[in-house]
Amino acid sequence: MASHAHDDHEPTTTGPKVLATSTVSPKVRTIAVVRPSEQQVSYLAATKAGLGITLKHFAKNLFGRRRTVDQLNKGEHPVPTTAFQKALSVVSPVNDIETIQYPEEKAVYPERFRGLHRLMQRDDGQVRCVACMCCPTVCPAHCITIIPEQSDDNGIEKRPAVFEIDELRCVVCGLCVEACPCDAIRMDSSTHAKPVEERADAVMTKEKLIAVSKENGKNPTSIATQGGVGPNWRERG
Amino acid sequence: MSDATQAPAAPPTTVTLTIDGKTATVPKGTNVLEAAKTVGVEISAFCYHPGLSIAACCRQCLVAVEKNPKLQPSCQQIVGDGMVVHTTDAQSTAARKQMLEFTLVNHPIDCPICDKAGECTLQKHYFEHDNAASRIDTPKVEKPKVVDLGPHIVLDAERCILCTRCIRVCDEVAGQHQLEMKQRGDHEEITTAPGQKLDNPYSLNTVDVCPVGALTSKDFRFTMRAWELDATPSVCQGCATGCNVELHHKNDRVWRLVPRHNPDVNGHWMCDEGRFTYHDLREQRLAVATVGGLPASWDKAVKAAADKLAVPLKDAGSVAVVLSAQGSNEDNYALAKLAAAWKAKLFVTARPDRGDRADGKLRVADVNPNRAGVAAIAADAGDLAALEAGVNTGALRAVVFLGHDLPVSETALRRLRELDCVVALATHERGPVKAAGIALPIAAWTETHGSVTNADGRIQRMHAAVAAPGQAVPGWEAVARLAQATSAKVAWTTARDVWKDMTAAVKPWAGTPWGREVRPLALRFAGSRG
Amino acid sequence: MDWLSNNIYAILDNPALKWLLLIMVMVMPLASLLTWAERRQSAMMQDRLGPNRANIGPIKLKGILHFVADAVKMISKEDFIPGSVHRGLFALAPILAIAPVLIAFAIIPFGPTIYPHSYTSTLDVLGLATDPAAKPFADSIRLQVASFDYGLLFYFAVLSIANYGGVVAGWASYNKWALLGGLRSSSQMMSYEVAMGLSLMGCFLLVGSLEPGFIVANGASSQMSGANPLNWLWLWQFPALILFMTAAIAETKRAPFDIPEGEPEIIGYFVEYSGMRWGLFFLAEFIEIVFISAVIATVFFGGWQVPFLDADGFRVGGYVTEINHQWVSTGGWVLKLPHAAVTALQLGAFGLKVILLAWFQLMIRWTLPRFRADQLMNLGWKVLLPCALGWTMLTALFKLCAIYLGWL
Structure with a gap:
């Protein structure tokens, strides 16, 4: 919904009957709670009230107009201004339906959305990952598989020979990003794992993970120095 | 450790001292560091190893001994009767913290790449003592990396903290002088002795004792992280000595063998040939x-x-x-x-x-x-x-x-x-x-x-x-x-x-007892080795 | 061919054929559509869109085709039977669930009696009453499969067999949760059957008949035309309407009375069922909705009657006269309509009433939260049952007075 009620309560003028008040903290009170017994309660009144609410929503959503995708994404609820719009809103009010019909319509993800993983690259195009195994260690879903190998580079001797993430197993918790000491793995690709026809297709290989940056228009390099900006470990940015 | 457990009953051979307010009774000739262990006080150290001679070069185990104006390295300080030792006072704590900062001045802190991460003594001491960001803004001294020392071992001289344990292992365990120090000051580094290679049959013990990731085994390098492994005690099948070993395994596969301390059989050590026996299992x-x-x-x-x-x-x-x-x-x-x-x-x-x-x-x-x-x-x-x-x-x-x-x-x-x-x-x-x-x-x-x-x-x-x-x-x-x-x-x-x-x-x-059937212990919770 | 054309009306009046047409043409499509309508309607009530994507090429029909997709899915699904079930009873349970409600439709009058020879002309009501054997009325098709004197009692009797569907499914599944669900189902259905039956007693007393066809044609009182909405029982028996609707919804095992098998949370009696076997339970539920709508429409809302539409046309200001022990509307200002048009309007009215009542049941199902088991029993035994008994006595008292005062 567009807005939520504020947390601060309005002071009530007529409250429940106070039986006792704490001497230590006057806010702590013992009050009499009056609850009608089940036999006294008629479900009919409540049923009528409830039906009224649902009926109102039903009618509004059935006969009303849907908001545009843009309005839905921005959470806007247009208020009629011109006379024509006002007249139209009587016949067919703008309804409350929040659904965005993926894939024809797409929601704009918030900036800090945790989505599909991507592997970062150094300035020379090498993958930033040094196969330190922190992410598979911390991963609660055991979805990351890394097989390390020695690189011929004397500065950063280790790199992943295999780096695979099973996106079906992934629980999108983001702990791998937290754990990474080299800013090599990120989940800021602003997209989600693609639907696949076969389970094996959901396993993102190293090449696929590197390609995610380009596919989603993200900068594949990082300004973080840990893990090295250039080919050499000791170079500072 | 082993010396303490062999405490004889005769009174004249033992010494009683106070460490951090706790009274310890240990055999004569024990050093303060070992004596502290018997009362549950762990003193940090890099160069000290119970199986090797004392070098006292890392200064990481400095403690305050009453009536002694200077701080003493606890690994070298032999216990005396009535000695009063403080390990948690401001002076010795600050000294050890500062020594650690010195040690870290030129350390590359490339833990993500380093094979020792997870079982590294330097990491352990850092988290226990300093745990602060580096104050150094000058470039670190660059030293050789990926140096091939011998058939089994690779040296990263930048990570080395110059504790000389490896030199002593070669000298004292293998009986061959194959490693040396060269240069001085912050350019000091480990190297092979002239005309030598690190190829003695006990060379991989240097990897075990190395407190950091300076010496790494070619056999184990970049295969597994230490914290991923589980350890199970076993016995080496290489020869009739029966060296006690720990199997380090993961995913139903043994990844390395390391010696397990047994003073009656193999002490702290085992030979390289024995370490490689696990390859045959696959x-x-x-x-x-x-x-x-x-x-x-x-x-x-x-x-x-x-x-x-x-x-x-x-x-x-x-x-x-x-x-x-x-x-x-x-x-x-x-x-x-x-x-x-x-x-x-x-x-x-x-x-x-x-x-x-x-x-x-x-x-x-x-x-x-x-x-x-x-x-x-x-x-x-x-x-x-x-x-x-x-x-x-x-x-x-x-x-x-x-x-x-x-x-x-x-x-x-x-x-x-x-x-x-x-x-x-x-x-x-x-x-x-x-x-x-x-x-x-x-x-x-x-x-x-x-x-x-x-x-x-x-x-x-x-x-x-x-x-x-x-x-x-x-x-x-x-x-x-x-x-x-x-x-x-x-x-x-x-x-x-x-x-x-x-x-x-x-x-x-x-009547020989069967003993307990040991279940694998995750190294993640086992602290550092070396 | 001659034989066929000579006997065509007799064939069409065959109960078995009528039942088949009723089920196939009206009930099944409506129940299937309800599976879609329920999801779409609930979505609308909850600010969502609901299922709207099933399509055959470009034909989408706002998602109505979802029921086709569902049917295809359920039929083509693996018919999985767990290892330890009682195979005979396991297969029988879905049939026990769906068969009684289909049978019970036999008593529902879904339209007036059709006189094919008077199709194009206005029905001669007086002539029909005086001489039913005359030529224009020679062949008649009664749009009710079976007209029993014990009418609605047949419904109670047959529907109580549906009880067994749940219990047998729970028992045969060899699953303790399914068994508990079956027990919950049987306890609930037995409790509410009592209230349901008693709640209609007032209606029977007032009308003097158990036969739904008679209730529709006659209304609450013979003094008024059956087409007069004031003569329908909702006015005279409003408490009974509330009681019956409550009990009937409980009989369908749907929210707020879905304790036997609350789909996401409480494991119910059909947990071991899959594919079309499960589909039968599912369909039975929706057919029951249709059936209950039909019963409520018949008893309380004049069935197929269109307000003020008598057999010969719309009538204002008429009166009822007795001819040959039959009450016939006559006099007043009449807009005469051909018999075919009257029949069509009345059939349409019945359909509309059923759809509206089904819609209302869905509204209730998506508005009210589930009762707790003890609340359910309290409501059934301590509220509905005494109220139904009390209302029956009140009605009886009213009728005694009315007879004594000469109103009836």
Whole structure:
């Protein structure tokens, strides 16, 4: 919904009957709670009230107009201004339906959305990952598989020979990003794992993970120095 | 540690002192660091190692001793009666923290790449003492990386904190001066001695003792992170010394062997050759039973063996059962008991001695881990020559043997092949196992509970760490299955049953306790090594 | 062919054929559509869109085709039978669930009696009453499968067999949760059957008949035309309407009375069922909705009657006269309509009433939260049952007075 009620309560003028008040903290009170017994309660009144609410929503959503995708994404609820719009809103009010019909319509993800993983690259195009195994260690879903190998580079001797993430197993918790000491793995690709026809297709290989940056228009390099900006470990940015 | 546990009862040989308000009574000659350990006070140190001489060069173990104006390195300070030591006072704490900062000045802090991460003494001390960001903004001193020191070891001189443990290991354990320091100040670095390579048979101990990741094993490098591994105690099967080891394993696969401290057998050390014995566990393994060289189910293979043995078994002297000095006590005892039930002739096979190995330290010529055990189980068994003679003359019509080592002559091997009934209980599909008509797969030493007896007659336990490949079962269980098929009354349900049976039957081992079956311990919670 | 054309009306009046047409043409499509309508309607009530994507090429029909997709899915699903079930009872349970409610439709009059020979002309009501054997009325098709004197009692009797569907499913599944669900189902259905039956007693007393066809044609009183909405029982028996609707919804085992098998949370009696076997339970539920709508429409809302539409046309200001023990509307100002048009309007009215009542049941199902088990029993035994008994006595008292005062 567009807005939520504020947390601060309005002071009530007529409250429940106070039986006792704490001497230590006057806010702590013992009050009499009056609850009608089940036999006294008629479900009919409540049923009528409830039906009224649902009926109102039903009618509004059935006969009303849907908001545009843009309005839905921005959470806007247009208020009629011109006379024509006002007249139209009587016949067919703008309804409350929040659904965005993926894939024809797409929601704009918030900036800090945790989505599909991507592997970062150094300035020379090498993958930033040094196969330190922190992410598979911390991963609660055991979805990351890394097989390390020695690189011929004397500065950063280790790199992943295999780096695979099973996106079906992934629980999108983001702990791998937290754990990474080299800013090599990120989940800021602003997209989600693609639907696949076969389970094996959901396993993102190293090449696929590197390609995610380009596919989603993200900068594949990082300004973080840990893990090295250039080919050499000791170079500072 | 070991010295403290050997505290004699006589009063004059002990010393009483106070460490952080706790009273410690330790033998004379103990250093303060070890004495502190006995009352639960851990003092940080890099260069001190209980198995090596004292260098006192890292200054990480400085403590305050009352009536002493300067801080003392606790590894070098020998305890005195009435001594009062403080390890948590402001002065010594600040000193150790500052020493650690000095140590870290030129350390590259490339823990993500470093193989020692997770079991690194420097990491441990850093989190315990400093735990602060670096104050250094000048470039770090650059030193050689990925230096090939020898056949097994790679040096990263930048990570080195110059504790000289590795130099002392080569000097004192291997007895060969192969490592040295060169340069001075912050340009000081470890290097090989002139004209030398780090190629002594105990060289990998330097990797174990290295408190950081300066020395790494080529064998283990970049395969696994230390915190991913589980450790299970076992015994090295490389030779008759029976060095105590820890199997470090993960994903049902052993990734490395490291020595386990046992003052009576191997101290803190083991040889390089022994460390590599685990490689053999994944090569040419016999994973399914075979009959005539073709895979078969256990039931079929055992039935085929029983069918073929039926005729020879009627003639008591024509069946040979060959024990192996490579096998465990349990497997050999089980097979010996089956032989007794069959009234078959017993023989023992072993790998031939390698005289070049013996060096008077840990390495001995006998490369069989259990020769003494087999000798105790079957004292009157025939040797290989007797077996060869029996096969050649045709007196033996069926052979059941354990293991894949049968170093007999070519003619005997050919005669063996021609025999109608040869049953092998083997871990590997090699040599005579390939020739055997029926081969039954059994679990190797890392895959089952068992024991071996070393050259000194010491029985040592091995614990199951990884799963046996395919349909392999423990050797004693294979024996039990064979016994059931031939209607011999020989059966056990657990390795412990075999042990109980065996310790009751073999005189010198009477009453030896089975001990606790150790479950793997995750190294993630085990702290640092080295 | 001659025989066929000569006997065509007799064939069409065959109960079996009528039942088949009723089920196939009206009930099944409506129940299937309800599976879609329920999801779409609940979505609308909850500010969502609901299922709107099933399509055959470009034909989408706002998602109505979802029921086709569902049917295809359920039929083509694996018919999985767990290992330890009682196979006979396991197969029988879905049939026990769905068969009674289909049978019970036999008593529902879904339209007036049709006189094919008077199709194009206005029905001669007086002539029909005086001489039913005359030529224009020679062949008649009664749009009710079976007209029993014990009418609605047949419904109670048959529907109580549906009880067994749940219990047998729970028992045969060899699953303790399914069994508990079956027990919950049987306890609930037995409790509410009592209230349901008693709640209609007032109606029977007032009308003097158990036969739904008679209730529709006659209304509450013979003094007024059956087409007069004031003569329908909702006015005279409003408490009974509330009681019956409550009990009937409980009989369908749907929210707020879905304790036997609350889909996401409480494991119910059909947990071991899959594919079309499960589909039968599912369909039975929706057919029950249709059936209950039909019963409520018939008893309380004049069935197929269109307000003020008598057999010969719309009538204002008429009166009722007795001819041959039959009450016939006559006099007043009449807009005469051909018999075919009257019939069509009345059939349409019945359909509309059923759809509206089904819609109302869905509204209730998506508005009210589930009762707790003890609340359910309290409501059934301590509220509905006494109220139904009390209302029956009140009605009886009213009728005695009315007879004594000469109103009836």
